[in-house]
Amino acid sequence: MKALHRAPLLALLALTSCGIPATGVVEAGGPASGVLPLTPVYFVENGRLVAMQRNTGRPGDPTDALRLLIAGPLAGEGGTDTTDGLTTELPLLPTAMALPSAAVDVPGGSPSDPPGAAGSSASDTPTATVTGSTMTIRLPVGMAGLSDLGVRQLVCTATAAYRLTRPGTPSMTAAVTGGGHLVRTSDARCPAR
Incomplete structure (x- = not known):
């Protein structure tokens, strides 16, 4: 019976003598989100x-997502080496041409410049604000005469970005204003991501 009593003691000695020091809590960055x-x-x-997935330094920010949308489709999206399959119903604004490629990188890269770099300002890109369950998308002057599909591109992109950090958000109403537009619609017509 003495051998049975010694087994736990021998096991404890073996574990403590293997050279692994006891440690406390190790801090290693912020909490996982x-x-x-x-x-x-x-x-x-x-x-x-x-929907095409794009890197963003600010997940959940609808204005940042709209900047990515204005930059247009990237080469290689849509399963081809060119953007032949993907188009946009939005006019290319001068700011979209000047966006650095890192700010509109495809998954796997990392944005090194803040969105809106290279000379963009609040007046030449769409912006989005949310009050309750209504999102207001303000268009710059150069975005007059959008088609229904173009308006849906804006609404679906902005509301999907907003929901990234608020997954339980119910259907939203979007008011698209500026550029000669005043459209109220729901994001219920947006395709699933």
Whole structure:
């Protein structure tokens, strides 16, 4: 019976003598948030909206997502080496041409410049604000005469970005203003990501 009493003591001695020091809590950065820095940006393919995932330094920010949308589709999206399959119903604004490629990188890269760098300002890109369950998207002057599909690109991109950090948000109403527009619509017509 003495051998049975010695077994736990020998096991404890073996564990403590293996050279692994006792440690306390090790601090290693901030808490995990569970949100990836990707946001869906909606483009047009064969007359319907499709979501493409883009890197963003600010997940959940609808204005940041709209800047990515204005930059247009990237080479290689849509399953080809060119953007032949993806188009946009939005006019290319001068700011969209000047955005650094890191700010509109595809998944796997990392944005090194803050969104809106390279000379953009609040007056030349769409902005989005949320009050309750209503999102207001303000268009710059150069975005007059948008089609229904173009308006849906804006609404679907902005509301999907907003929901990244607020997944339980119910259906939202979007008011698109500026550029000669005043459209109120729901994001219920947006395709699933």
